[in-house]
Amino acid sequence: MTNMELGISTLLWYDEDDLVPHLPLLAAAGIRHIEIRRLPHHLDYTSKDGAVRLATALEEHGVAVHSLHVPDQLIAAMSGLDQDVRRTALAEVKRIAVALTKVGGRILVTHAGGVLKDEAERPLQFAAGQESLAELASFCRGIGLPVAVENSLPTKPRVGDTVAEVVRFVEDINAGNVGYCLDTSHAHLGEGEVRALELVGPKLMTLHISDNDRQSDQHALPFDGTIDWTAFMSRLKATGYEGVFMLEVRATQQPRLMLPRAKERFERLMRMYHAD
Numbered sequence: 001m002t003n004m005e006l007g008i009s010t011l012l013w014y015d016e017d018d019l020v021p022h023l024p025l026l027a028a029a030g031i032r033h034i035e036i037r038r039l040p041h042h043l044d045y046t047s048k049d050g051a052v053r054l055a056t057a058l059e060e061h062g063v064a065v066h067s068l069h070v071p072d073q074l075i076a077a078m079s080g081l082d083q084d085v086r087r088t089a090l091a092e093v094k095r096i097a098v099a100l101t102k103v104g105g106r107i108l109v110t111h112a113g114g115v116l117k118d119e120a121e122r123p124l125q126f127a128a129g130q131e132s133l134a135e136l137a138s139f140c141r142g143i144g145l146p147v148a149v150e151n152s153l154p155t156k157p158r159v160g161d162t163v164a165e166v167v168r169f170v171e172d173i174n175a176g177n178v179g180y181c182l183d184t185s186h187a188h189l190g191e192g193e194v195r196a197l198e199l200v201g202p203k204l205m206t207l208h209i210s211d212n213d214r215q216s217d218q219h220a221l222p223f224d225g226t227i228d229w230t231a232f233m234s235r236l237k238a239t240g241y242e243g244v245f246m247l248e249v250r251a252t253q254q255p256r257l258m259l260p261r262a263k264e265r266f267e268r269l270m271r272m273y274h275a276d
Contacts, residue, residue, distance in 0.1 A: 004241075004273070006266040007033030007066050009208070009248040010042050011219065012255050017041045020057045022255065027061040029259040033244045035109070035206075036068040036100075043068065045099030055103045066244045067107040067148070067181075067206055068100045076114025078136075079129030079159055081121065090132050094139050101143050107206050108140060109148045109181045112160030112169045125159050130173055137175040148181035148205040153217050154190040163187060163196040170203070179203035183248070185210045185217050188227050194235045201239035208248040219250040221258070222265045233272040245269070 008031055013022050019042040026034065036042050044050025058064065070093055077089030097108050113129040116122055137147050149170050154161040160169060163182075170178055180200035187196035189212065197204070211225030212218040222229055247262055 004243065004245050004270065005033060006031055006263065007035060007244040007246040008259070008262060009035040009037050009069070009246060011035075011037040011248055012251050012258065013042070014038050014250075019043075020054065023057055023061040023063055025256055025259060026063050029263055031259060031263065032062060033064050033066040033246070035066055035208075035246050035248070036103075036105070037248075039068075039071050039096065043096075043099060043103060045096045051099050051102040058103060065100070065103050065105040066246060067109050068096065068105050069150075070096065070108065070110040072111075072114065075111045078110075078132040079113030079125045081124055081128060086128060086132060090135060093136060097136070097140055097145055098143060101145060105145075107146050107148050107181075108136075109150055109206065109208075110136075111150050111152050111158075112166055113152075113158060116157040116159065119157055122157070122159060126165075126169065129159055130169060133169075133178070134173050134175065137173065137178045141175070141177045146177045146179065146205055147175075148179055150181040150183050150208065151186050151190070151196060151200075153183075153186050155217065161190070163191060163199045167199050179205040181206045181208060183208040183210075184227060184232065185212045185219060185225075185248075188212055188214055188225070189217060193227060193232050197232070197235045197239060201235075201241070204239055204241050204243075206243055207241075207246050209246060210249050219248060220252070221247070221249050221261060222269060229269060230272055230275075233269055234275075237273050 074089045151163045152158040152160040160166045187193040210219040
């Protein structure tokens with residue numbers, strides 16, 4: 001029997017400047033894990049008091065930070081071709097990583113790079129992103145933090161817009177504390193979520209679970225799109241993954257209404273996981 005537990009990204013409250021008032025909703029729904037998505041609003045890493053305030057509130061409500069998603073603009077800057085900009089962004093992400101440990105976070109989630117203005121720049125940005133990630137991984141190893149690289153949205157050219165490229169990006173670095181975050185919606189728009197699991201399974205650290213109709217990245221609840229969840233859960237079980245089952249969904253209605261639906265979908269998926 002797996003010990004997998006449900007988590008939810010604070011993407012659900014992306015328009016909210018303060019996360020703390022919403023923690024009681026998670027506690028009431030029995031959801032004990034979050035991924036921090038909006039910075040510095042949901043975790044003020046720029047001040048000691050910000051981390052202390054969040055850590056205190058998390059403990060009060062029995063909620064734990066499983067992971068944190070590096071802001072997209074910093075990810076793009078870390079793989080950019082301006083070396084000064086890249087170094088500044090990397091220093092900022094290191095500050096975020098330290099703050100993450102102060103609130104008990106366990107995984108730092110990033111991407112291989114940002115949107116490409118010119119496809120000819122792909123190899124240059126690939127190399128720049130690898131250099132940044134290698135340094136970030138070394139820093140995070142020193143503070144006991146794993147780094148998970150997520151497959152990017154393939155609707156625009158990006159470094160890491162295929163899972164195969166993400167695997168090459170990570171494996172070339174060969175860092176023991178670097179693995180993968182699999183985003184089901186991104187994979188569904190690309191090579192497929194089951195194939196993606198086959199590629200990243202041995203080093204799968206965490207998940208971003210959502211659904212779409214294969215037309216756009218909707219971040220919908222599972223079963224509200226066209227992903228074959230039976231096939232996905234069977235393949236997930238085969239990988240041996242038993243970590244947090246992190247939902248990354250957008251608010252299509254009030255979170256207090258979405259959280260019970262999220263819990264119901266998770267329970268349905270777990271029945272699939274244990275079907276064999």
